[in-house]
Amino acid sequence: MSILLDHVVKTIPHPFLVVCEGYGDARFIVKLLGHLKIRNCNVGCPSMTGGHGTGITAIPNYLNAVRGVIQIGTANLSGLLVIPDADKHPGNCFSDICTALTDAMFPIPSQPFSVEGNPMRTAVFIMPGKGRTGTLEHLLWDAATTQNPKLKKCVDRFCRCTGGHINSAPENAKVKMKMSAIVAAHCQGNPWASPAWMWSEKDNPVPIDSPCFKEVSDFLTVFTT
Amino acid sequence: MCDRSQSNVLDVSETAVENGEYLMIKSFKTENFRCFKKIEISDLRRINVVVGKNAAGKTSLLEALKLGLDGTPNVVPWLDGIRGIPFIIPPNTTNDQFQGAFLDFFHDFDSQSTISTAATDSADKTAHVRVCFDPSAAVTIQPSIGFKVPAGSGAITAPSNSPATTIVPLAFQRIDFKGQHSTLFVTMNPNGQLQMQPGKPLGPVSGFFSGSASGGPQETAGWLSKLRVEKRDKTVVEALRRHFPFINDVTPETMSMGLNMVFADIPTLPRKVPLSLVSGGINRLFTLILAAVSFQGGVVLIDEVETGIYYEQYAEVWKTLYGLSVQCDTQLFISSHSNECLKAMLPTMHEHEEDFRLLRADKKNGISLIHSVDGKYFEAGLDEGFDHR
Numbered sequence: 288m289s290i291l292l293d294h295v296v297k298t299i300p301h302p303f304l305v306v307c308e309g310y311g312d313a314r315f316i317v318k319l320l321g322h323l324k325i326r327n328c329n330v331g332c333p334s335m336t337g338g339h340g341t342g343i344t345a346i347p348n349y350l351n352a353v354r355g356v357i358q359i360g361t362a363n364l365s366g367l368l369v370i371p372d373a374d375k376h377p378g379n380c381f382s383d384i385c386t387a388l389t390d391a392m393f394p395i396p397s398q399p400f401s402v403e404g405n406p407m408r409t410a411v412f413i414m415p416g417k418g419r420t421g422t423l424e425h426l427l428w429d430a431a432t433t434q435n436p437k438l439k440k441c442v443d444r445f446c447r448c449t450g451g452h453i454n455s456a457p458e459n460a461k462v463k464m465k466m467s468a469i470v471a472a473h474c475q476g477n478p479w480a481s482p483a484w485m486w487s488e489k490d491n492p493v494p495i496d497s498p499c500f501k502e503v504s505d506f507l508t509v510f511t512t
Numbered sequence: 513m514c515d516r517s518q519s520n521v522l523d524v525s526e527t528a529v530e531n532g533e534y535l536m537i538k539s540f541k542t543e544n545f546r547c548f549k550k551i552e553i554s555d556l557r558r559i560n561v562v563v564g565k566n567a568a569g570k571t572s573l574l575e576a577l578k579l580g581l582d583g584t585p586n587v588v589p590w591l592d593g594i595r596g597i598p599f600i601i602p603p604n605t606t607n608d609q610f611q612g613a614f615l616d617f618f619h620d621f622d623s624q625s626t627i628s629t630a631a632t633d634s635a636d637k638t639a640h641v642r643v644c645f646d647p648s649a650a651v652t653i654q655p656s657i658g659f660k661v662p663a664g665s666g667a668i669t670a671p672s673n674s675p676a677t678t679i680v681p682l683a684f685q686r687i688d689f690k691g692q693h694s695t696l697f698v699t700m701n702p703n704g705q706l707q708m709q710p711g712k713p714l715g716p717v718s719g720f721f722s723g724s725a726s727g728g729p730q731e732t733a734g735w736l737s738k739l740r741v742e743k744r745d746k747t748v749v750e751a752l753r754r755h756f757p758f759i760n761d762v763t764p765e766t767m768s769m770g771l772n773m774v775f776a777d778i779p780t781l782p783r784k785v786p787l788s789l790v791s792g793g794i795n796r797l798f799t800l801i802l803a804a805v806s807f808q809g810g811v812v813l814i815d816e817v818e819t820g821i822y823y824e825q826y827a828e829v830w831k832t833l834y835g836l837s838v839q840c841d842t843q844l845f846i847s848s849h850s851n852e853c854l855k856a857m858l859p860t861m862h863e864h865e866e867d868f869r870l871l872r873a874d875k876k877n878g879i880s881l882i883h884s885v886d887g888k889y890f891e892a893g894l895d896e897g898f899d900h901r
Contacts, residue, residue, distance in 0.1 A: 337895045352896040355889030359872045359900055
């Protein structure tokens with residue numbers, strides 16, 4: 288496994304590449320691949336310092352960059368998996384990714400959650416999973432509250448009484464806030480830790496072996512096998 | 513460093529401006545040249561950026577282009593010169609010594625092979641150059657008498673105290689963009705002196721600027737003089753002033769002994785000074801700007817563009833070179849080792865990525881090859897922090 292998150296990326300050394308929307312998603316996938324002992328996979332995401340920023344709108348540029356690395360001869364990819372967030376519209380998200388894949392001269396899968404193509408396989412896994420809307424943080428929230436059911440009630444109460452705009456915020460923002468709150472509360476050594484960075488904190492509240500990650504784990508296993 | 517022969521090729525070839533249309537080199541291939549057994553690159557653009565590790569073949573690619581677009585014997589000593597290799601063929605040389613002077617141009621030093629290049633322009637016309645030792649044109653030199661007898665002719669040579677030498681000349685078999693054939697030879701004359709047949713470059717015109725040397729003072733002064741006559745020098749001065757506003761003007765001036773040099777007018781100084789005295793880096797950038805304007809409608813080959821240029825200038829240098837390339841219809845092949853310099857291209861590439869191409873020289877299993885990357889993928893990679901070198 289190789290993380291393509293360095294300041295300067297020189298090569299894509301492994302045959303499979305997972306492209307995420309941002310650093311937080313990429314760090315989660317890296318942690319999960321490590322847990323699954325999958326070692327033939329690169330993980331990358333759009334650069335925070337690039338002109339296109341991060342998020343799903345930056346993925347087309349990142350895929351173009353990957354195509355450039357292939358043309359330059361420093362990557363020999365057998366598979367490309369894109370993991371965007373569903374947000375409110377998983378269907379739109381899939382079609383946006385397909386457009387980006389085509390623009391970067393990659394084959395497109397016929398549907399999301401399907402690994403297709405030979406010799407070059409492509410796939411789109413939409414977070415948090417099949418039939419759902421939302422983002423990675425929904426999955427992380429599920430995992431944290433499954434492990435510690437008391438958390439849900441407690442954090443919901445915290446949201447109600449803490450004031451600010453959280454109660455009127457969109458669902459995706461709400462769950463990100465909740466995750467940030469519980470990560471900050473749990474990571475004693477680093478109260479600034481965020482969901483993107485919590486994986487290196489020993490007290491992080493999200494168990495990587497949570498059954499909530501089964502769908503994405505199974506998909507990564509199929510994709511890289 | 514450009515030799516004087518380039519002064520003769522400043523007139524744009526008819527091909528380059530045929531029908532008033534800008535013709536650029538769209539594809540290029542070469543065989544048996546330097547480190548290349550065979551390479552083929554297509555879809556070349558206005559700005560072609562060449563990267564790669566040391567000894568991967570960046571400079572060789574530029575040299576191959578120079579050979580393929582010029583196609584005259586003069587290219588040989590000139591290319592050796594920019595590599596710092598002395599090109600010396602002593603009088604009354606042996607054939608082995610004669611051939612030995614050219615061996616480094618042949619892949620694997622195989623003098624039995626034929627170097628070939630083919631450059632195709634945007635009108636789909638191709639110029640070919642084949643360089644080989646041609647036994648059918650062999651000459652026999654009788655050192656003390658100086659008779660020349662075609663080999664195998666059965667002619668009787670005059671008696672001599674030293675043995676006769678047969679020289680197999682190096683032939684440059686050329687087909688220009690109009691399909692006209694010609695052959696030029698590097699050979700020895702009856703007096704045992706090296707003879708390089710002059711000829712017109714195949715066109716479009718091509719200049720070559722290596723990292724270690726930027727045009728000779730005489731020649732850059734000559735180019736600037738020519739532009740002044742054509743009232744095109746303003747473009748060069750304005751471009752230079754965008755980088756270095758403290759320079760008021762640059763002019764070609766005649767020094768003692770009749771030597772010409774480019775002088776800079778700096779308002780704070782009481783007299784003009786040679787531009788090279790102001791700064792080596794400024795002088796080099798000036799030469800590149802001058803070349804991009806002077807070789808209008810042609811090709812300029814720039815090795816290690818960042819050499820001598822302060823890093824804060826990189827972005828502006830790309831902007832200037834691209835702007836001049838568009839304004840003067842000059843196609844550029846530019847090599848660089850610097851990621852900082854490459855990243856500085858981004859603002860210039862933005863919305864013009866179709867005018868750019870990345871060529872990466874690489875060596876795999878001992879075989880030199882060139883990878884080619886579309887401008888938009890190159891731009892995206894730079895933006896996302898991928899290192900293309």
